[in-house]
């Protein structure tokens with residue numbers, strides 16, 4: 001049965017529960033597992049260490065396989081319309097594994113990174129830690145930035161923190177056959193499925209909307225079976241698997257993901273309109289406005305503008321800093337996508353490690369709109385903005 005998004009969000013990754021005789025997600029915290037025999041255990045171990053699934057020798061060891069994690073992965077693959085997904089201990093661990101898998105799969109050590117990107121992503125790629133040569137470029141420069149040894153193109157849309165939208169299909173064409181990874185953290189599978197537009201890999205910081213309750217850190221990469229095997233191989237060897245407790249919490253959050261995202265988006269639309277007419281606000285960055293979506297990608301690539309927005313203030317850095325100190329209902333904190341609203345200053349925090357020329361301007365605040373009453377959120381910001 002080909003289920004609609006909302007039904008998938010509720011039921012995906014739960015296929016084996018009936019046979020287990022349980023209704024809620026089981027949480028398996030075993031770090032090791034009894035082996036049925038030396039040979040079968042060894043065969044299963046080898047299958048998983050090379051990226052495969054466990055055989056009749058069982059799950060062997062929790063760095064290789066965990067059923068609670070595997071259920072969350074199956075759910076993510078179903079939501080992203082990919083064959084499989086592989087879950088990691090954080091979004092950054094997921095990105096690290098994707099770059100290492102691309103290097104080994106493609107045999108090149110050059111990455112094209114389309115700016116703007118999440119500060120941590122920009123930082124990791126610029127650091128040289130992964131042993132890849134990175135060319136940072138604008139979306140329109142991908143075709144001239146790719147090389148014969150390019151193993152991966154990295155893209156984020158909507159981009160962090162100013163919510164620029166990038167045409168995924170256009171970047172796929174410009175990449176001319178090189179694999180494309182799209183960070184879909186801001187859009188979530190509710191609003192955008194990059195694989196349906198030609199992306200090879202879809203990455204999420206599951207810490208954000210997927211979990212939605214601010215109590216679990218995780219990352220996931222969705223893709224075809226061959227890429228999933230390459231990612232699991234890196235994960236088995238380097239040890240970045242998601243903890244089962246986090247997998248349980250993240251999977252538990254998925255049934256309400258469509259409801260949460262749509263409700264938060266409806267409030268963000270109201271907030272963007274209200275802030276657009278607010279005297280202290282110089283500019284609103286939101287894909288739901290005509291200026292925020294010049295290429296008309298909302299409706300074509302995204303099913304809605306999302307629930308993240310940014311504002312630039314006439315009062316500059318000092319006013320922005322003051323707002324973070326004066327909010328009461330919003331929390332001044334990094335991260336995003338949870339049930340409660342957050343505000344943060346990208347230039348000073350999430351984007352601090354980004355090269356000065358690519359750093360967002362210091363009069364900008366990023367808002368993650370939660371599930372509070374929108375009137376209360378407006379009252380809080382009005383007080384904080386002065």
Ligand SMILES: *Cc1c(COP(=O)(O)O)cnc(C)c1O
Pocket residue numbers: 090091092093118120121156160183185186204205206207208217218219
């Ligand atoms: C938070 C975030 C990441 C990193 O994920 P962690 O779970 O914090 O490691 C990557 N990309 C985007 C867009 C993010 O917001």
